[in-house]
Amino acid sequence: MLVNKKKRIKYLGFDDFWFIIIGILILSFVTYFLFNSSFERYSLTEAIIRWNISLFFSTCDWFIIRGIMIFLRKRFPDFKDNRKRIVLFFIAIVSTVIIVDIVGGILLSLIWSINYNPVSRAKVLLPIILISTMTMAIYEAIYFYIRLKKSIREEEQTKQMIVQAQLDTLRNQAQPHFLFNTLNTLRDIIDQNSKEDAKEFVDKLSDVYRFILESGNANLISLRDELKFAKSYIHIQSERFGNNLKVNWDIPKASLDVMIVPMSLQLLLENAIKHNVISRSKPLVISVEIKDNSLIVTNKIQPKSTQIPSTKVGLKNIEKRYALISSKPIEIKNDSTQFIVSLPLLKLSDQKNKYAGINH
Numbered sequence: 399m400l401v402n403k404k405k406r407i408k409y410l411g412f413d414d415f416w417f418i419i420i421g422i423l424i425l426s427f428v429t430y431f432l433f434n435s436s437f438e439r440y441s442l443t444e445a446i447i448r449w450n451i452s453l454f455f456s457t458c459d460w461f462i463i464r465g466i467m468i469f470l471r472k473r474f475p476d477f478k479d480n481r482k483r484i485v486l487f488f489i490a491i492v493s494t495v496i497i498v499d500i501v502g503g504i505l506l507s508l509i510w511s512i513n514y515n516p517v518s519r520a521k522v523l524l525p526i527i528l529i530s531t532m533t534m535a536i537y538e539a540i541y542f543y544i545r546l547k548k549s550i551r552e553e554e555q556t557k558q559m560i561v562q563a564q565l566d567t568l569r570n571q572a573q574p575h576f577l578f579n580t581l582n583t584l585r586d587i588i589d590q591n592s593k594e595d596a597k598e599f600v601d602k603l604s605d606v607y608r609f610i611l612e613s614g615n616a617n618l619i620s621l622r623d624e625l626k627f628a629k630s631y632i633h634i635q636s637e638r639f640g641n642n643l644k645v646n647w648d649i650p651k652a653s654l655d656v657m658i659v660p661m662s663l664q665l666l667l668e669n670a671i672k673h674n675v676i677s678r679s680k681p682l683v684i685s686v687e688i689k690d691n692s693l694i695v696t697n698k699i700q701p702k703s704t705q706i707p708s709t710k711v712g713l714k715n716i717e718k719r720y721a722l723i724s725s726k727p728i729e730i731k732n733d734s735t736q737f738i739v740s741l742p743l744l745k746l747s748d749q750k751n752k753y754a755g756i757n758h
Contacts, residue, residue: 409468410537411544421533422460426453428529451506458498459530466490467537477545484538491534495527556722559715560617560660587637599637605630617723618657618744621693625649628663628686635667639676648687656743658693659719665712666739670697692729693741699734716741724748 407413430452467487474483587596609627625647632645645667667684674697676682685696713730720728726742 409471411541414537417536418460418464422453422456425460425526425529425533426456429456429526451502455498455502458502459495459526460533462494462498463491463530463534464537466494467534471541477549480542487534487538488531491530492527495523495530499523499526552722556617556719559719559722599634602630602633606634617659617749618746619660620654621649621656621658621743622654624658624660624663625654627661628667631664632667635671639671639682642676642678642681643671643684644681645684645686648685650688653688653743657745657748658741658743659716659723662716662719662741663693663695665716666695666741669712670695670737673701674698675700675702688743691743693743694738695741696736696738699732699737713739 426449430449467490470483470487470490474480584596584599587599606627609623609630629647632643636643663686670682670684674682680700682700683698685694687694687696717728720726720742724742724744726744726748728742729738729740731738731740
C-alpha cells in the first residue's frame with residue numbers, strides 16, 4: 399500500500415507519502431519530549447538513541463493504525479456505516495498505542511535492563527493517543543471530502559440517467575412506426591370489435607404514456623406499479639400479434655410491494671419482442687417469475703431472418719441504473735437457446751445511502 403500510489407489514492411483519497419514522513423517525524427519528537435522532557439538531560443549520543451526509539455514507536459503506531467484504517471474503509475465503505483467505522487477506528491487507535499507501548503517497553507527492558515513501569519508510562523500515553531487521533535482525523539476529513547464530491551457527482555449522473563431513460567422510452571414508444579401500428583390496430587378493433595374493446599385499447603395506451611411521464615423522477619417503484627405498466631404495454635402488443643405473443647406471469651401477491659428500477663421490466667419485454675420471430679408457427683412465449691428474490695424474465699431465442707442490429711442500449715441502461723442505485727447487479731444469461739435476465743428485487747434500505755432521500 400505504501401509503494402502503490404493508485405491504491406493510496408483509492409483508499410485514502412490522496413497520496414500521503416510526504417504526510418507520512420512529516421507526520422512520523424513530528425510525532426516522534428513529541429513522543430521523545432513527553433517521555434524525556436528535553437535533549438539536555440542526556441549526551442548527544444544517548445539523546446539520538448532515545449529519539450530513534452521514539453521514532454520506532456511512532457512509525458509502528460502510524461503504520462498499524464493506518465493499516466487498520468484502510469481495512470475498516472474496505473469493510474465499511476458506505477456513508478451509513480461512518481459512525482460504526484469511526485467508533486471502531488478510535489478503539490483501534492487507543493488499543494494500538496497501548497499495545498505498541500507495552501510490547502516495545504518490554505523489549506527495551508530486555509535489551510537495556512530498564513524496568514518497564516506501565517503506571518508511569520500511562521501518564522504520557524494519553525497525549526500520544528490524542529495526537530494520533532488528531533492526525534488520523536486529518537485522514538478522515540480528506541477522505542470524507544473526496545467521497546462527498548464523488549457522491550454529488552454520481553447523484554447528478556443518476557438523475558441524468560433517469561431523465562435519459564424516460565426520454566429514451568418515450569422516443570422508442572413514439573416512433574412513427576409504433577404510432578402507425580398502434581393506430582392501425584385501433585382502426586381494426588373499431589371495425590371488427592365492440593366499442594368496449596376499442597376503449598380498453600385506448601385506456602391501455604394511455605396507461606403506458608401516463609406511467610412513463612409519472613415515473614421519470616423515481617429511483618425505485620413498487621413491483622405492483624411496474625407490472626401494471628408492463629401488462630398495459632403487453633396488451634397493446636397483443637392486439638398487434640394476437641395469440642402469437644404469450645406472457646406467463648408467475649408473481650405471488652406477497653412480492654408486489656417490493657421495489658424495482660422503473661421501466662426495467664418493460665424494456666426487457668420490448669427487447670424480446672424486437673429481436674425474435676413472432677408468428678403462428680413460432681409464437682413467442684415470455685416467462686416472468688420471481689425466484690431467489692429476483693424477477694426473472696425468460697424467452698426462447700428465435701432470431702429474425704433479417705435481424706435488427708442490437709445496440710444493447712436497453713440492457714446497458716438497466717445495468718447502469720442498478721449499479722448507481724444499488725450494490726445488487728442484474729444478471730444476463732444467453733445459452734443460445736434461452737435469453738434470461740434476472741432483476742434484483744430491492745427494498746428502500748438497499749439503496750446506496752446517497753440516493754435514500756430522492757423521490758420514490
